[in-house]
Amino acid sequence: MEREGWKIKLLIFAVSALVLLFIAYPLLKVFxxxxxxxxxxxxxxxxxxxxxxxSCCLGAGVATVGTIVGFVLAYAVERxxxxxxxxxxxxxxxxxxxxxxxxxxxxxxxxxxxGFVVRRFLExxxxxxxxxxxxxxxxxxxxxxxxxxxxxxxxxxAIHPTFEEASRSMGAGRARTFWKIxxxxxxxxxxxxxxxxxxxxxxxxxxxxxxSGGYQVLSVQAYLQITAVYDMGGGAVMAIxxxxxxxxxxxxQKYIVGQRSFVTVAGKVPRSTRKSGKTTILCLxxxxxxxVAVILLCYGMILIGAFVRLWGVxxxxxxxxxxxxxxxxxxYIWGSMILAGVSAPITGILGIIIAYLVTRKKFLGRKVLExxxxxxxxxxxxVIGIGYIMAFNEPHWFMPWALQGTFWIILFxxxxxxxxxxxxxxxxxxxxIDVTIEEAARTLGAGNFILFKKxxxxxxxxxxxxxxxxxxxxxxxxxxxxIFVVSGKWNLFTVFLLGLVENGELSIAAxxxxxxxxxxxxxxxxxxxxxxxxxxxxxxxAAW
Amino acid sequence: MYLQxxxxxxxxxxxxxxxxSVVKDFDLSVxxxxxxxxxxxxxxxxxxxxxxxAGLESPNAGNIILDGTEITNLPPEKREMAVxxxxxxxxxxxxxxxxxxxxxxxRRLPKKDIEAKVKEILESVGxxxxxxxxxxxxxxxxxxxxxxxxxxxxHPKVLLCDEPLSNLDAALRVQMRSEIKSIQRRLNxxxxxxxxxxxxxxxxxxxxxxxxxxTK
Numbered sequence: 001m002e003r004e005g006w007k008i009k010l011l012i013f014a015v016s017a018l019v020l021l022f023i024a025y026p027l028l029k030v031f032x033x034x035x036x037x038x039x040x041x042x043x044x045x046x047x048x049x050x051x052x053x054x055s056c057c058l059g060a061g062v063a064t065v066g067t068i069v070g071f072v073l074a075y076a077v078e079r080x081x082x083x084x085x086x087x088x089x090x091x092x093x094x095x096x097x098x099x100x101x102x103x104x105x106x107x108x109x110x111x112x113x114x115g116f117v118v119r120r121f122l123e124x125x126x127x128x129x130x131x132x133x134x135x136x137x138x139x140x141x142x143x144x145x146x147x148x149x150x151x152x153x154x155x156x157x158a159i160h161p162t163f164e165e166a167s168r169s170m171g172a173g174r175a176r177t178f179w180k181i182x183x184x185x186x187x188x189x190x191x192x193x194x195x196x197x198x199x200x201x202x203x204x205x206x207x208x209x210x211x212s213g214g215y216q217v218l219s220v221q222a223y224l225q226i227t228a229v230y231d232m233g234g235g236a237v238m239a240i241x242x243x244x245x246x247x248x249x250x251x252x253q254k255y256i257v258g259q260r261s262f263v264t265v266a267g268k269v270p271r272s273t274r275k276s277g278k279t280t281i282l283c284l285x286x287x288x289x290x291x292v293a294v295i296l297l298c299y300g301m302i303l304i305g306a307f308v309r310l311w312g313v314x315x316x317x318x319x320x321x322x323x324x325x326x327x328x329x330x331x332y333i334w335g336s337m338i339l340a341g342v343s344a345p346i347t348g349i350l351g352i353i354i355a356y357l358v359t360r361k362k363f364l365g366r367k368v369l370e371x372x373x374x375x376x377x378x379x380x381x382x383v384i385g386i387g388y389i390m391a392f393n394e395p396h397w398f399m400p401w402a403l404q405g406t407f408w409i410i411l412f413x414x415x416x417x418x419x420x421x422x423x424x425x426x427x428x429x430x431x432x433i434d435v436t437i438e439e440a441a442r443t444l445g446a447g448n449f450i451l452f453k454k455x456x457x458x459x460x461x462x463x464x465x466x467x468x469x470x471x472x473x474x475x476x477x478x479x480x481x482x483i484f485v486v487s488g489k490w491n492l493f494t495v496f497l498l499g500l501v502e503n504g505e506l507s508i509a510a511x512x513x514x515x516x517x518x519x520x521x522x523x524x525x526x527x528x529x530x531x532x533x534x535x536x537x538x539x540x541x542a543a544w
Numbered sequence: 545m546y547l548q549x550x551x552x553x554x555x556x557x558x559x560x561x562x563x564x565s566v567v568k569d570f571d572l573s574v575x576x577x578x579x580x581x582x583x584x585x586x587x588x589x590x591x592x593x594x595x596x597x598a599g600l601e602s603p604n605a606g607n608i609i610l611d612g613t614e615i616t617n618l619p620p621e622k623r624e625m626a627v628x629x630x631x632x633x634x635x636x637x638x639x640x641x642x643x644x645x646x647x648x649x650x651r652r653l654p655k656k657d658i659e660a661k662v663k664e665i666l667e668s669v670g671x672x673x674x675x676x677x678x679x680x681x682x683x684x685x686x687x688x689x690x691x692x693x694x695x696x697x698x699h700p701k702v703l704l705c706d707e708p709l710s711n712l713d714a715a716l717r718v719q720m721r722s723e724i725k726s727i728q729r730r731l732n733x734x735x736x737x738x739x740x741x742x743x744x745x746x747x748x749x750x751x752x753x754x755x756x757x758x759t760k
Contacts, residue, residue, distance in 0.1 A: 005619060436633035439600050440691075442620040443627045444647035444698060454646075458637045 007448055012363050015354060019372050021399065022416040026387025027379065030243075033236035033390055042237045047216075052241050055202055055218040058133065059245070062140045062201035063194045069141060070148025070193055071186070073291060076284040078156040079182075080276040088288045091295055092149045095142065097520055098299075099477040099494060101206035101501070102513050103139045106301035108210070109506060111135070114312030116301075131213030139207050142298065144200045148193040155189025156182075174277050188257055195253040199246050203380030205480030206494070210501050218242045219382040219480060226386060226484070236390070239383040250378035305510030312506075321511035325500075329512060332496035337519065339407070339492070340475035343414035347471040348464045350415060351422025355463075356456060359430045360438075377420040381480030388413055389484050405487040413481055418474045422467020429463035465531045472527075473520050545609075546576040546734055547597070547702055552606035554592050566592050568758045570606070574702075577732040579725075581745035584755035590738045593755075594704050597736060599623050610701060621650075626695035628708045632687045634679040640666070640690050641675040647698035665697040668727065685716045696727065703728070705737040709744065721747055 042048040073092050077085045095103070110116055111130040129135065163185065167177040208217045222238035225231050276284075305311055309318045326333070357363075358370045376384065392403035403409040433456075441455045457464070479494040486495050493516055500509040549572040555563050567589040574580050582590040595601045597608060599620035607616040615623055626647070634643050641662060648658045666672045669689040679687060688708060695703060705724075709717045725748055728735050739745050745752045 434631065434633065436629045436631060437635060439598075439620070440627065440629060440633040440694075441635070441646065442600070443598050443623070443625060443704075444694065445621045445624070445650040446646075447619075447621050450650055455635060 005448070008361065009363075011353070012357055012361065015350075015357060016365060016369055019354075019369060019416070022412050023372050023376055026384065026391040027243075027375075029390040030236050030239050030383060030387045033233055034240055035233060038233045038237045041234070042241065048221075048234075048238065051216040051218045051221040051238070054133075054215055055242065056245060058136055058140070058215075058217060059198040059201040061133075061137050062144060063197040065137065066141045066145040066197040066201075067148045067152075067190060067193045069145045069291065070150075071152050071190065072284065072287055073145075073149050074152035074156055076288050078153050080281055080284050082281050082285045082288060084285075084288075088292060091292050093146050094295065094299070095144075095146050097473055097477075097517070097524070098143075099206070099497065099513060099516050101210050101479075101498070102302060102517075103142045103298050104207045104210040105501060105506065105509055105513060106298040106305075107135060107139050108501075109301045109305050109311055109510070110297075112312075116312070129213065131211055132215040135211045135213075136208055136215065136217075139211060140201050140204055142295065143204075143207065144197055147196050147200060151193040151196065152186065152189050155186050155192075159185045174280070191257045192253055195249040195257065198249050199253075199378060199380075202242060202246050202249075203382070203480060205382055205483070206498070209498065219380060222382050222386065223483065226389075232390065235386055239380075239386045242380050243383045246378055246380055302510045302513050305507055306514045307511075308507055310507060311510075321507045322515070325508045325512045325515070328508075329493070329496045332491050332493050333515070333519075335491050336476055336493035339410050339414060339490070340472050343411050343418070343475050344468050344472040346411075347415045347418050348422050348468040351419050351467045352426045352457065352460050352464055354419070355423050355426035355430055355460075356452075359427055360435070373423055374420050376417050381417070381478060381482075382484075384413065384417060385481040385484030388481070404485065405489065407490050409485045410482060410490055410492070413485055414471065414475045417478075417481060418471035419467075421470045422463065425463035425466050426460050429460045433459050461531070461534060465527060469524055469527050472523055476516065476520055476523075545573045546578075546611055547574040547736075548572070548609040549593070549597070550607050550609070552593070552596060552603045552608070554589070554596065554601060555604050565758045567596075567603075572753065574734060574736065576734055579728055579733075579735045579737065579748060579750045581749035581752045582736065582738045582755055583740060583742055583745045583752055585757065586740060588755045588757045590755050591706055594627075594706055594736060594738050597702065598625055598627050598704050600627075624698070624700055625702045625704055626698055626700035628688075628691050628695050628703070628705045630707045630710055632679075632691040632711075634687055634690055634694075636679055638679075639675065640671065640677050640679070640682070643679065643690055644694045644697055646694065651698070661697055665693045669693045669696075669723070684712055685720065688712065688720065692724065692727075696731070696733075699731075701734065703733045703735045705735065707739055708737075710739075710741075717744070724748065 073088060076082045077089045077092070082088070107130050108115060115130075130139075159182065163181055164177050167181045168174075172180065203219060205219045205223070208215075208220045209223070212220055218238055219242060222235050222242060225238055226235035306321055307317050307319065308314070309316045309320070354369065354373050358366055358373075388409060389404060392399065392409055394402050394404075401408075403412070437459075438451060438455060441451050446454065477494060479492075479498060482492055483495055483498075486492055493512075497509055497512055497516070500506075500512065549570060552567055552570040552572075553565070554567040555565050558564050570589075570593060572580070572593070582593060584590050592601060596603050599615070599618060599622075603616065607614055609615065610623070635646065638646070644662045644665060645658050648661060653661075662675070663672065666674065669692055671686060671689050671693065674682070674686070674690075679690070682690065688711075691708070708724075709720055712720060721744055727733075737745075737748060739748075742752075
C-alpha cells in the first residue's frame with residue numbers, strides 16, 4: 001500500500017466525523033438519557049413491561065409465520081416451479097415498495113368497525129377484532145414476508161440440486177429428501193429470515209399505531225411517552241428496551257448465522273429438471289393463489305376505497321377523495337418529494353464513498369466506520385428518531401445550530417438511515433473490480449478526483465442507482481423515525497397519511513396511498529430509464 | 545544514471561501479523577533508453593520492485609531517483625510512468641479509444657491532438673479500426689496491445705511491464721515480444737520489464753537482473 005495523500009486523509013476524517021455525529025452520537029444520547037431509576041421504574045411498572053413482552057411476542061409470531069409463508073412461496077417459485085411461478089415471484093415482492101401501513105388501512109376497510117366484510121356479511125358483529133394481536137400479526141406478516149421470500153429464494157437457488165439428486169438416487173423418497181436434505185441445507189437462510197423479520201416487526205411503527213388498539217407495543221408506546229406524556233427519560237428507556245433485542249438479533253444474524261452458510265458451490269448452479277410430486281405442486285399452487293388473492297385484495301381495497309364517497313356508508317363512485325386529499329396535503333407531498341429527491345443522490349454517493357474507503361484504504365478505525373455505518377440498518381426507526389430529537393434540539397460546540405424543526409434534520413436522518421443498502425451494494429460492486437484497474441488509472445496520471453469520476457463511479461453505477469432507488473422509496477414511505485423530527489414547516493406525506501387514518505378519513509387515505517404508490521412507481525421507472533441511457537452513453541462515447 | 549534505486553527495502557505484514565521482508569537493500573541503475581529485465585522465481589520481489597518504481601507501493605527504506613529528482617514519495621499519478629499489467633487492467637466501461645485516450649484526457653490535451661495520437665499509436669500496434677470495440681470484445685492478444693498502446697501514448701519517462709505476455713499462448717508471446725522490442729527501440733524508451741521466463745528476458749533485455757528471494 002502506498003501512503004495516502006492528505007486529501008484522502010481529510011475525506012476519511014470528514015466521513016468518520018459525519019457518521020459519528022449522525023449515527024453514533026444520537027444513539028449514545030439515548031443511552032445517556034437513561035437513569036438507573038428509569039430502568040427500575042421500567043421493570044416495576046406493568047405499563048412499561050407489558051409493551052416489551054407484547055413487542056417480543058408479536059415479533060416472534062411475525063417472524064415465524066412470515067418465514068413459513070416466505071419459505072413456501074420461495075420453494076414454489078424456485079424449486080417446484082409451479083404454474084405461473086413468474087407471477088408469484090413478482091407479486092411476492094410488491095409489498096416492498098408499498099408504504100408501511102397500506103395493509104393496515106385495507107384491513108380496517110375490510111374488518112374494521114365500519115369494514116366492508118363486517119357490515120355486509122357479519123351484520124356488524126366483529127367475530128374477531130383487527131385491532132390487537134391477531135390483526136397486527138396478519139398485517140405485519142403480509143407487509144414483511146417479502147424479506148423472508150427474498151432471503152430464502154437466494155438460499156434455495158444456491159443449493160446445488162445434485163445433493164437432492166444424490167439423495168433420490170440412494171433411495172430416499174421426495175418427502176424424505178426434502179426433510180433430510182433440502183430443509184437442513186436451508187436452515188441458515190431460515191434462521192436469517194426469522195431474525196430479520198423479528199427486527200422488522202419490532203421496529204414497525206405504522207401498522208401498530210393504526211391497529212394496536214389495546215395491545216400496546218414498544219415502538220408506539222415510546223413515541224407516545226415522548227409526544228404525549230413529555231417524558232424523555234421514560235421514552236429513552238423504552239427506546240433502549242426496543243433497541244437491545246433488535247441489536248442482539250442483528251449481531252446473531254450477521255456474525256453467527258451469516259457465517260454458517262452451507263453453500264459451497266461457486267458460479268452458476270445448474271437447473272434441475274426433476275419435478276416435485278403432483279400433490280405437492282397442487283398444494284403449493286393453491287397456497288400461492290391464496291396468498292396472491294389476499295395481497296391483491298389488500299391493494300384492490302385501497303384502489304376501490306380511493307374512488308368511494310364514504311367508506312362503510314356510501315359506496316358511490318367519486319373523484320373527490322383525490323381532489324380533497326391533494327388540496328389538504330400538497331405541502332406534505334411536496335415536502336416528501338423534495339426531501340426524498342435531495343436525500344437520495346446524497347445517500348447513494350455517501351454509500352459509495354464509505355464503501356470505497358472501507359474496502360480500498362487502510363486506516364485506524366476502519367472496522368468501526370464500517371460497523372457504525374451499517375448499524376442504522378439494525379436500529380429501529382423509533383430509537384433513531386428519539387436519538388435525533390435528543391441530540392439536535394439545541395446547539396453544541398460541534399453543532400452550532402439547533403437542527404430540530406428544520407429541513408436539515410430530516411435530510412440527515414434520511415441520508416444516514418437509508419445509506420446501508422447502497423453501501424452494501426457498492427461494497428459488493430467493488431469486490432468485482434480488480435484493484436489493478438485503479439492502479440492503471442493512477443499510473444496514467446489520474447488523481448483521486450478523476451479516478452473517482454471516471455473509473456470508480458461509472459463502474460459502480462449499478463450499485464449507485466440501486467442505492468438511489470432504495471433510498472428514494474424509503475424516504476417516501478417510512479414514518480417511524482421521521483415522525484419525531486417533522487415540523488409545521490417541513491412535514492411529510494406519510495405523516496399526513498397517518499393523520500388521515502387517525503381522523504377516520506379512510507377514503508382520502510386510500511386515495512393518497514394510491515398517489516404515493518404512483519409517485520414511487522413513476523420515480524422508479526424514471527430512474528430505470530436514466531440508468532439505461534447512462535449505460536448506453538458510457539459505451540458509445542469515448543467516456544470522457 | 546536516468547533511474548536509480550538506492551538501498552530499497554520493503555516489508556509486508558502477512559495474515560498472521562508477522563513482518564515479512566520481500567525486498568532487502570536492493571540497488572538498481574538504469575540508463576536512458578535501456579531495456580532492463582528483472583527475472584527470478586515467483587515470490588522473489590520483482591513485482592514489488594516494479595510497483596515501488598511506479599509508486600504503487602512505498603518502500604520502507606531507501607530512495608528512488610528519476611532524472612536527477614528524488615521521487616520516492618511522489619504519488620503514482622505524478623511520476624509520468626506507465627505500467628502494463630499482467631491482466632491488462634483495461635477499463636471495462638470504456639471502448640478501445642476511451643482506454644487509449646485516458647492518459648491524454650487526464651493531461652487535458654486538445655481533442656484534435658488526442659485523436660491524432662490515438663490513431664497513430666493504434667496503427668503502430670496493429671489495431672486501427674478497433675476504436676469502438678469494448679475490451680470484452682477483444683482477444684487476449686488484442687487486449688494486451690491496447691494496454692501497451694495506452695501506456696505508450698503518453699510517452700512515459702519509464703515503461704514498466706509486469707509479466708505482460710504470461711497470459712498469451714506461446715506463438716503469440718513470441719510475436720508480441722518482437723513487437724515490444726521494436727517499438728521500444730524506435731521510441732528509445734527506458735523500460736523495466738518483469739518476467740520469470742529467461743528466454744524472454746534474454747531476447748528483450750539490454751541487461752538482465754537476476755533476483756533471489758530474501759533469506760529469512
